[in-house]
Each structure stands twice: as C-alpha cells, then as structure tokens.
Amino acid sequence: MATETIEFREPSARVNLASFAAQPAAPAAPSPPAEDLQELHGEKLVLNMGPSHPSTHGVLRIVLEMDGEIITKATPDVGYLHRGDEKIAENMTYTQFIPYTDRLDYLAPLANNVAYALAVEKLMGIERQLPPRCQHIRVICCELARISAHLLGLGAYAMDVGALTVFMLTFTEREKIYNLCESLTGARFTTSYTRIGGLMRDTPPGWCDAVRKFCDEVAVNFDEVEKLLTRNPIFVGRTKDVGIISRADAIDFGLSGPNLRGSGVEHDVRKAHPYLVYDQLEFDVPVGSVGDCYDRYLVRMEEMRQSVRLLRQCLDRIPGGADNKSGEPVNVDDGKLVLPPKQKVMTGMEELIHQFILVTQGVNAPPGEVYFGAENPKGELGFYINSRGGGTPHRLKIRAPSFVNLSILPHLLPGHMVSDVVSILGSIDFVMGECDR
Amino acid sequence: MPALEFANQLRAKFRELVSAPAEFRGEVTLTLADAGRIAEVCEFAKKSLGFDYLLDISSVDNYGDDPRWTVVYELYGIAHGCHLRLKTNLSEEKGELPTVTSVWRTADWHEREIFDMMGICFRGHPDLRRILMWEGYPYFPLRKDFPLAGKPSEMPDVAFTKKAPLEGGPFVTLPGGKDTITREPRVRVPEN
Numbered sequence: 001m002a003t004e005t006i007e008f009r010e011p012s013a014r015v016n017l018a019s020f021a022a023q024p025a026a027p028a029a030p031s032p033p034a035e036d037l038q039e040l041h042g043e044k045l046v047l048n049m050g051p052s053h054p055s056t057h058g059v060l061r062i063v064l065e066m067d068g069e070i071i072t073k074a075t076p077d078v079g080y081l082h083r084g085d086e087k088i089a090e091n092m093t094y095t096q097f098i099p100y101t102d103r104l105d106y107l108a109p110l111a112n113n114v115a116y117a118l119a120v121e122k123l124m125g126i127e128r129q130l131p132p133r134c135q136h137i138r139v140i141c142c143e144l145a146r147i148s149a150h151l152l153g154l155g156a157y158a159m160d161v162g163a164l165t166v167f168m169l170t171f172t173e174r175e176k177i178y179n180l181c182e183s184l185t186g187a188r189f190t191t192s193y194t195r196i197g198g199l200m201r202d203t204p205p206g207w208c209d210a211v212r213k214f215c216d217e218v219a220v221n222f223d224e225v226e227k228l229l230t231r232n233p234i235f236v237g238r239t240k241d242v243g244i245i246s247r248a249d250a251i252d253f254g255l256s257g258p259n260l261r262g263s264g265v266e267h268d269v270r271k272a273h274p275y276l277v278y279d280q281l282e283f284d285v286p287v288g289s290v291g292d293c294y295d296r297y298l299v300r301m302e303e304m305r306q307s308v309r310l311l312r313q314c315l316d317r318i319p320g321g322a323d324n325k326s327g328e329p330v331n332v333d334d335g336k337l338v339l340p341p342k343q344k345v346m347t348g349m350e351e352l353i354h355q356f357i358l359v360t361q362g363v364n365a366p367p368g369e370v371y372f373g374a375e376n377p378k379g380e381l382g383f384y385i386n387s388r389g390g391g392t393p394h395r396l397k398i399r400a401p402s403f404v405n406l407s408i409l410p411h412l413l414p415g416h417m418v419s420d421v422v423s424i425l426g427s428i429d430f431v432m433g434e435c436d437r
Numbered sequence: 438m439p440a441l442e443f444a445n446q447l448r449a450k451f452r453e454l455v456s457a458p459a460e461f462r463g464e465v466t467l468t469l470a471d472a473g474r475i476a477e478v479c480e481f482a483k484k485s486l487g488f489d490y491l492l493d494i495s496s497v498d499n500y501g502d503d504p505r506w507t508v509v510y511e512l513y514g515i516a517h518g519c520h521l522r523l524k525t526n527l528s529e530e531k532g533e534l535p536t537v538t539s540v541w542r543t544a545d546w547h548e549r550e551i552f553d554m555m556g557i558c559f560r561g562h563p564d565l566r567r568i569l570m571w572e573g574y575p576y577f578p579l580r581k582d583f584p585l586a587g588k589p590s591e592m593p594d595v596a597f598t599k600k601a602p603l604e605g606g607p608f609v610t611l612p613g614g615k616d617t618i619t620r621e622p623r624v625r626v627p628e629n
Binding site: 397 | 490550585
C-alpha cells in the first residue's frame with residue numbers, strides 16, 4: 001500500500017505520486033470479509049471543501065480526493081463570484097469602469113485604481129505626462145494598499161493555522177489605513193480614487209503627516225507580528241517545507257507577486273519595468289530560497305517593510321510638500337482628458353464643452369491595443385485593452401493574479417495532508433473578487 | 438529594441454506565417470496567419486527565444502467581421518525582460534485552435550476561460566470545461582451578440598431564471614451604442 005511508505009513524522013509528508021497511479025481502483029462490489037480491511041485502505045474519499053469555508057477566504061471550492069488523510073487529487077472550482085466585469089467594461093466609458101476596479105482585489109482597491117488608470121493612460125500615450133505630484137501620490141496609494149492587503153493576508157493566515165492574536169494586531173493597523181483612505185478619498189473601502197490622467201483630488205491638509213505617523217506605528221506592529229510568528233514552533237511547523245513550489249513550476253504556472261518571489265524568482269514589475277516614480281525610489285525585492293509556505297510568509301513580511309521604506313521616501317520627495325503650498329498640479333493639463341474644475345464649467349465656454357464631451361462620450365482613445373501590468377499586492381494585475389477608438393474599450397481583459405496563482409493548486413496539493421491545504425491556501429493569499437471578476 | 442529582435446527571429450524561422458511586427462506604445466505585436474500553428478510558434482518562442490512566462494491569453498470578438506475571433510497571447514521572458522504579443526485570427530466556422538498547455542501549464546485556466554466566455558475550443562486541451570460559469574450553461578457571455586442584460590436560461594437545480602437577470606431593469610446599458618443617448622441606463626422595453 002502506498003500509505004505505508006509515508007513518513008508521518010514530517011508534517012509535509014509527500015508521497016510518490018507514481019505509486020498512486022499504479023494503484024488499481026478499489027472494486028465497487030463487496031469483497032470477501034477476510035480482505036475487507038485491505039480493501040477499505042485503498043478506497044478514495046471525496047471531500048468537498050468550500051465554497052463557504054473559513055480557510056478559503058471567500059468562495060473558493062476545492063474537491064479533494066483523498067486516500068486516508070493524503071490528498072491524491074484536487075480540483076478547484078472557481079466562479080462563484082463571477083460578475084462579468086469584462087462584459088460590463090465593454091459597455092461603458094473608461095472613466096465609468098474605475099469603480100468596478102475597486103471590487104477586483106477588494107483588499108487593495110487603491111492599487112487596482114492606479115493599475116487601471118495607468119493601463120488606460122498607456123493606451124492614450126500620456127503616462128509620461130503625469131505630473132510628479134500625482135505620480136508620488138499614486139505610489140503612496142499603491143504601497144498603502146500593499147501593506148493593507150498583506151496585513152490582512154498575514155492575519156488571516158496566522159488565524160487559519162491557529163494563531164489568533166496576530167489577526168487582532170494586524171487589523172488594528174488596517175483600521176488606520178482605512179481611516180487614511182477615508183480622509184483621502186471619502187470612502188473607506190471602495191475608493192475609486194484615480195481618474196484617467198490624474199486623481200480625483202489632491203491630498204487633504206495634514207494627510208501626508210498622518211501617513212508619516214502611520215509609518216512609524218506600523219513598523220512597531222511588524223516587529224510584534226514577527227515576534228509572534230517567525231520563530232513560533234507551531235507556525236513554523238505548519239508552514240516550513242509545506243507546499244514547496246519550485247522555481248521552474250512557479251514560472252511555468254505564471255505565478256506572480258510574493259508567490260513567484262517566494263520560489264526564488266527575482267521578478268518584480270516595479271523593478272523590471274518601472275512605472276510611476278519607482279525607478280527613482282530605493283527598495284529591495286525580497287526572494288525566498290525554498291519556495292515553501294514559510295518563504296512566502298517571509299517575503300510578504302519583508303515586502304511590507306520595504307513598502308514603509310517607499311512610503312517614507314515618497315513623503316520626503318513629494319513635489320509641493322505635504323500640503324502642496326506651491327500648488328503643484330495633480331492632473332494632466334489637457335481639457336480633453338481631465339474634467340475641468342467645477343467653478344469654471346459654468347463660466348467658461350471651452351470648459352463647458354470639455355465637461356460635456358467627457359461626461360457623455362468619455363476620453364477619445366486611439367485605436368490600438370496595449371497590455372499593462374502593475375505589481376499589485378497579490379501579483380501582477382494586468383489589463384489588456386483592445387480599442388477601436390472612442391470612449392469605450394472594444395475588449396478589456398483583466399489578468400487577475402489570484403486566478404493565475406490558484407491554477408497551480410491541482411499540481412501543488414496532491415501529496416499533502418488535509419491540514420496542509422489550509423496552510424497552502426493561506427500562503428497563496430488569493431482574493432476571489434479578483435479571481436472570478 | 439530587443440523585443441523587435443525576437444520578432445525578427447520568429448519571422449526568420451517561420452517566414453510568411455508571421456506578419457511584420459507592429460509597434461504601438463512600445464509593444465511589439467506579431468500576427469500569425471494560420472491559427473493552427475500557434476502551438477508550434479509558441480514552442481519555438483519558449484525553447485529558443487526564452488519566453489518562459491505566459492502572462493495572459495485574451496480573446497476578442499470581432500462581431501460582424503470575418504474572421505470573427507482573435508486570440509491574443511502575451512509572452513514574457515523572465516530572464517531577458519521582454520514582452521511580445523502574438524495574435525491569431527480564426528473564423529467562426531472553425532472556432533478551434535491547438536492548445537498551448539504543453540508549452541506553458543498556466544495556459545490551462547486561461548484557455549478554459551476563453552472556452553467558457555467566448556466558446557472558442559482548444560484542440561488537445563486536457564480538461565476543457567467551463568470555469569467561471571456553471572457546468573451546462575448554454576451561452577457564451579462575452580460574445581458581442583450576448584446582451585448585457587443576460588438571457589433567460591433554464592437549468593433546474595443549478596441556476597434557474599425565467600427572466601434574464603437584468604431584463605427590462607433600470608440599469609441596463611445597450612452594447613455598441615455610439616453615444617450615451619443610446620447607451621444610457623434606463624428602462625427598456627424588451628424587444629419582440
């Protein structure tokens with residue numbers, strides 16, 4: 001029997017898959033009583049996990065086929081949260097789609113807003129014209145979103161493997177990020193902050209100082225979380241050498257973000273193809289060495305520290321200073337792209353025309369096609385826009401990192417135990433709003 | 438520009454199968470004349486040109502034009518950091534092209550999604566099932582002739598709608614309308 005070859009003292013016991021393949025299927029007919037026990041040993045049990053299960057972080061369903069406690073086959077079933085975002089995008093202007101991007105990776109809406117705006121701006125060919133203040137604010141948004149998403153990912157992950165306290169700690173900090181979002185955008189959750197060619201508005205007075213204060217506080221929080229997890233024997237036992245993704249597999253399955261870097265691939269879109277002002281900022285890209293759940297945890301932990309580093313640099317460098325005393329613009333200076341200030345609409349003829357055209361027809365995009373990928377907390381969020389000119393995309397495809405990251409599960413899960421599934425799912429850190437679109 | 442060099446190498450190898458590279462916003466796009474050879478070209482791009490990372494596969498419905506479908510492959514090489522787009526068209530009658538799952542395993546779910554949303558088949562795909570919609574759903578929702586409001590479908594026990602989800606609803610926009618007057622969300626009387 002295959003089960004006899006397993007070394008159970010290792011939590012990560014992986015069995016030789018070939019032995020499963022060679023094993024004949026259990027006969028359905030009742031067998032003589034003498035052989036009963038033997039036959040029961042080989043019988044496969046099908047276990048349905050999700051779509052409503054605390055560790056699936058949303059509505060992911062996995063059908064697990066098991067031999068005892070060892071998984072022999074895993075079939076993920078996604079789509080429970082499918083809303084047809086791509087279809088919706090084809091039926092509205094580019095600007096109207098911004099609120100829908102909030103609901104992709106709903107743990108980091110600001111980062112989605114920025115990625116989408118940059119994709120449309122690439123199509124328009126104006127990404128180099130963005131004012132520096134706008135670019136700095138966008139980087140701050142992205143990094144705040146990264147910290148927020150990773151804090152939730154870590155808190156929920158720790159809770160899944162039995163450490164409840166971490167969740168309380170990280171959620172205290174997330175609450176502060178939500179407060180920052182609220183004062184910046186007016187909404188805590190569905191931010192819709194970016195516009196094509198700029199931002200909804202400049203930072204409110206005192207906001208930059210609040211971010212700076214947050215940076216100091218969250219750094220302390222990271223230390224506390226690390227103290228609770230990094231050398232915690234239970235956490236290490238549940239994650240180390242579990243769910244190893246080799247470097248070649250990570251690339252072949254198109255993983256991105258911390259999952260790719262956890263497997264030792266030094267690829268970060270912010271470094272490889274810098275957008276915004278990332279090329280002027282100093283930060284390190286952490287990579288793992290083994291590719292197990294523990295490595296992915298460490299990568300996320302370090303990424304948050306790097307995000308704080310980026311935030312501090314941006315706050316120091318932001319043109320116009322914290323409260324924009326010198327009146328630096330945050331929008332591209334082009335009436336055909338960005339809505340004019342409201343007070344001018346009713347007094348200026350040109351502004352009125354621009355307002356009318358932009359609201360009714362949207363920005364006039366050239367025909368063509370672009371792909372833009374941004375390094376989001378979950379991985380590379382890409383937008384493929386196929387335009388035939390005018391204010392609506394002919395086709396907008398969203399490359400959702402969570403969708404791609406989850407596609408490795410049928411390859412990764414077999415050979416692990418049921419308890420490891422919880423650990424692996426938490427370390428992949430997906431969000432179904434983005435996966436199902 | 439390195440992406441252009443890779444494009445030229447592909448052209449040198451496959452000659453008239455691959456079109457001249459088109460550049461737009463710093464991205465290089467190649468169009469394949471024969472969709473049936475996409476797997477072969479991808480294999481070469483991966484093995485010889487180092488495009489080991491498949492970013493995405495998208496599909497476009499050119500409704501009203503012939504050929505109707507365009508399948509778009511976004512290739513990337515982790516080592517050289519170059520992005521290349523491969524495109525191929527196929528007609529509605531054919532509606533089938535070879536899978537690239539043997540080249541990149543990540544193509545598995547992308548192809549399933551295209552099959553689910555557009556109804557394009559991938560020959561040789563190991564597990565071509567619907568992925569986002571439920572098993573047995575009769576339509577392909579991303580096609581241009583599928584209305585935004587949805588279509589009624591009858592699937593007892595799974596999903597059962599007598600009316601389409603948004604039929605006649607207040608927030609239905611019409612696809613393809615050139616101006617907001619035709620596209621604006623409003624109550625619409627269902628046709629027929």
